[in-house]
Amino acid sequence: MMVSRRKMIALVGGGAVLAAGSAAGGFVATRRPNSALTPWESAGDYDDPRMAALSWAILAPNPHNRQPWQAELVGSDRVRIWREEARNLPETDPFDRQMTIGMGCFLELFRQAAADKGLVAEMTLFPDGEGGPVADIALVSGGKPDPLFQFVPSRHTNRLAYESRLPSNAAMAVIAPEASEIITDTERVDALRKLTWRAMHIEMTTHRTHMESINLTRLGKSEIEANPDGISVRGAMQEALILAGMITREGQADPESSEFQQTAKFIRSAQDSTPAYATVKTTGNTRPDQIEAGRLWLRLHLAATSEGISMQPLSQALQEYPEQSELYAQVHELLAEPGETVQMLGRVGYAAAVGPSPRWPLESRIIG
Ligand SMILES: Cc1cc2nc3c(=O)[nH]c(=O)nc-3n(C[C@H](O)[C@H](O)[C@H](O)COP(=O)(O)O)c2cc1C
Numbered sequence: 001m002m003v004s005r006r007k008m009i010a011l012v013g014g015g016a017v018l019a020a021g022s023a024a025g026g027f028v029a030t031r032r033p034n035s036a037l038t039p040w041e042s043a044g045d046y047d048d049p050r051m052a053a054l055s056w057a058i059l060a061p062n063p064h065n066r067q068p069w070q071a072e073l074v075g076s077d078r079v080r081i082w083r084e085e086a087r088n089l090p091e092t093d094p095f096d097r098q099m100t101i102g103m104g105c106f107l108e109l110f111r112q113a114a115a116d117k118g119l120v121a122e123m124t125l126f127p128d129g130e131g132g133p134v135a136d137i138a139l140v141s142g143g144k145p146d147p148l149f150q151f152v153p154s155r156h157t158n159r160l161a162y163e164s165r166l167p168s169n170a171a172m173a174v175i176a177p178e179a180s181e182i183i184t185d186t187e188r189v190d191a192l193r194k195l196t197w198r199a200m201h202i203e204m205t206t207h208r209t210h211m212e213s214i215n216l217t218r219l220g221k222s223e224i225e226a227n228p229d230g231i232s233v234r235g236a237m238q239e240a241l242i243l244a245g246m247i248t249r250e251g252q253a254d255p256e257s258s259e260f261q262q263t264a265k266f267i268r269s270a271q272d273s274t275p276a277y278a279t280v281k282t283t284g285n286t287r288p289d290q291i292e293a294g295r296l297w298l299r300l301h302l303a304a305t306s307e308g309i310s311m312q313p314l315s316q317a318l319q320e321y322p323e324q325s326e327l328y329a330q331v332h333e334l335l336a337e338p339g340e341t342v343q344m345l346g347r348v349g350y351a352a353a354v355g356p357s358p359r360w361p362l363e364s365r366i367i368g
Pocket residue numbers: 059060061062063064065098099101102105155156157158159230312313314315316356357
């Protein structure tokens with residue numbers, strides 16, 4: 001198969017699922033990592049209302065798709081939620097701030113799923129303080145369905161290039177109230193394109209932070225099905241290139257390789273296509289504030305999904321390791337008042353649709 005290097009890298013960098021060409025159709029069908037996607041199909045298929053809500057909650061967005069949540073069923077109507085520290089990202093998320101945001105996304109999704117069944121999820125956050133469980137939840141009757149819940153199956157992080165047009169006024173009216181801010185003015189959009197790329201470049205050229213991603217990269221169906229988390233490179237074309245030795249872990253890891261440089265170029269051009277950005281900010285930066293930021297982000301992404309708008313977090317400039325400190329200060333200067341924390345920053349715009357990302361089966365996340 002003849003594939004140009006440029007095209008090949010576009011496939012890797014985007015994490016895109018390639019639309020099947022007619023000749024490749026059969027191969028495409030066999031390369032879908034079916035078992036890793038089953039949780040999207042079986043969400044809600046449980047009699048125990050706690051398991052039903054959990055089966056939706058595991059579809060939450062979360063950093064590097066680590067899926068750090070664990071659930072312990074307590075008695076007949078309670079559930080205790082833990083965060084598995086072995087799934088931390090110590091290089092890029094040294095204070096577990098982003099992991100905690102992911103837990104907030106999970107808890108909001110749990111709440112919505114329970115509400116859809118007429119239940120209220122009464123949550124006590126960090127009942128034993130910071131080192132213990134993230135939440136104790138009791139399900140009681142009286143929940144009111146949330147109109148955003150229906151968009152959960154179609155919410156996916158979209159890393160492709162976005163169209164240049166801004167979200168329509170009608171879409172803005174739906175998504176803006178869910179964000180701290182939607183940035184559309186040319187001057188700040190331009191500043192953010194530059195800043196987010198510089199931050200990405202720092203992450204990719206700082207060995208230990210880049211290796212954190214490389215070590216979590218799953219190349220192709222069999223690696224994805226063996227470990228349905230992390231960063232997946234999938235699709236028929238990508239698999240062919242992996243087999244041909246044109247997509248390699250070593251090449252992706254080495255900043256001197258042309259494979260790496262083309263990937264960087266592709267990521268940059270996707271990021272540079274961004275017409276608008278969204279933020280979620282908090283005035284404090286405690287664990288409960290971070291949980292709240294996750295809840296808000298999940299709601300924002302669902303609201304965008306309801307309007308056919310794509311989103312992708314771009315977290316590099318918000319990360320708290322020394323090499324990013326200058327950009328961390330700049331992004332706060334640009335987007336926040338003194339004392340505020342920008343918890344989430346993401347791209348917003350119209351793009352081709354992408355499919356779901358892998359998940360561990362719910363049963364593997366149940367403990368106790
Ligand atoms: C706190 C947080 C930070 C994230 N940062 C990034 C990021 O910098 N770049 C990116 O492409 N995705 C980022 N994501 C999205 C996750 O990679 C994504 O949610 C995960 O891979 C699961 O995929 P899904 O959202 O399509 O279900 C972030 C998500 C969260 C919750």
